[in-house]
Amino acid sequence: MRFIGLLAVLLGWSLLAQAESLDTVQVPVDGRGDAQRQDALAEGLEQMLVRLSGQRDVLNEAVASEAASRLDRWVTRYDYNTLDDGSSALQARYDVNGLMAFMAEQGASVWGMPRPRVLLWLVEQGAGRGEMVVDGHPLYAQLVAQAQRRGLTLVIPKWDSEDLGRLNVADIRGRFDQQLRDASSRYPHELIAAAVLYQGEPATVSWRVLKDKSTLEDGREKTENDEEAVTALIDRVTDQLAARYAVKGAVSDLRTLLVVDQVDQLQDWFTLQQFLAGLSGMRRASLVQASGTTLTFGLDFSASDEQLRNLLELSPQLRACPDPAVAGPQWHYCWR
Known part of the structure; x- marks a missing residue:
């Protein structure tokens, strides 16, 4: 019994740590008055609803208006930040567990924890042999921001000498999955995403999500530019994973x-x-x-x-x- 009690304590700590990774949003503001603050908090709540349901159309459901009518109930703290360009943003933290329970009661889909870690190998093809989107690449900040917006747990490879010894960008374009799995083995992940962004008008991004030796989902998106292609990639991958892992069910007496x-x-x-x-x-x-x-x-x-x-x-x-x-x-x- 002491052991089971210890499990309960440790479990509570661990789930709290996971929840904290989803509970914060940052919204640009043009002032710090009451009206601007309330608008920003309402926008942040919409982001939280999308993040916690995994579905963008949750904002069209009754649960969104019901949650908005209780806005103060969900906000646990907020503060203001000055961004690198000198503009201001409101950073707000929301009650994740309370929101998920409310959404479940309202019959909305809920995508809770744990969420799969997705190791993303994204190649920007460009005019040459292709370049991996990793820390330091011009699209890296966009990639991280969009993943945070949707609550997608991304793992970005280092693309160092060890990776280069196992994999090259042609392997990702050519769908050589054994090389991809070998290179991925050093990183913690549950799923692997392989994507290639082709520049042009329109910009096109092709992607696949792999688990073990199977392809779970794939797709191809066309957008006006590279930044929108990154956003579309994150949205479509997250949409597909949420459709697979989010839960929307009625109460049952079965066990x-x-x-x-x-x-x-x-x-x-x-x-x-x-x-x-x-x-x-x-x-x-x-x-x-x-x-x-x-x-x-x-x-x-x-x-x-x-x-x-x-x-x-x-x-x-x-x-x-x-x-x-x-x-x-x-x-x-x-x-x-």
């Missing part, structure tokens, strides 16, 4: 029993419990039984089995065991 074998370390227990409890739509993940290296959890999940299995795929340690799955509401996984 899934998840049996996980080969969990033999204290840290593994904590990691598994942390992962399950933090999934979008997970109302409760209770440890029902511990026998040797086998743990059985009761999962009170608010949406479909398919959505739950999609979310379980986000764990790099969980895999469906090679034996046939147990029939009925009991699932059999192994820890690796």
